[in-house]
Amino acid sequence: NSPAPTNEVQLLSLTGLTITGGQFRIRFSNVLIPTPSQVITVPANVLTNLTAAETLAQNIENALNTSLGVGATNVVVNPTNFRQYSIEFTSRYAAANLPQMTVDTSVANGLGLTGTGNPNVVPTTTTQGAGSTIQTVTFGGTTGGKVTFSYNGVLGSPETAVTVNA
Secondary structure, eight states: OOOOOBOOEEEEEEESSEEEEEEEEEEETTEEESOTTOOEEEOTTTTTOHHHHHHHHHHHHHHHHHHHOTTOOOEEEEESSSSEEEEEEOGGGTTBOOOOOEEEOOGGGTOEEEEESOOEEEEEEEEOOBSBOOOOOOOOSOOEEEEOOEETTEEOOGGGOEEEEO
C-alpha cells in the first residue's frame, strides 16, 4: 500500500527577544535561495506587527518560488504567528519527502538579524511529505540518446523513454 499523499511542511522559527530587522538566505537541496547577490529581508517589528509578518512570509515565498521554478508556485508560506512561518511544498514538490532546509544568517556572509536575545532563524520539518518522491539524474560522457528507467525492477517501455540532448 502506498502512503496517503501528504505535502511536506517545514517551519522557519524566529528566535530572540526582539528583532529589529536583518536578512538571511535559505539552502534547500544544496541550492542557495535566493541567489548569492540577493537576500530575504526581515522587516522591523516583525515580532509585533502583522503587516511586517505578512511581508516576511511573502519575501520567503517569493525567494523560494523564484529559485525552485520560475513562474511556478512550488511553496505557500504563511505566518502561523509572529515567530513561525509555515512553508508547504506544492506543485512539483507535492507529496514528496524533501530534505530539511538550512538557514544562513552568518555575519561573515553579510547576513544576520538585529535585535536582542540572540535573534536567529531556525528551520524544522513539521510534516514529512509522503506518497511521491523526486529523483535527480545526472548524465555525463554522452552526446545524447534515449534513456529508459525502471521502477521496482520493472523496466519502462519505449514509449516512456526520455530523450537526452547533450
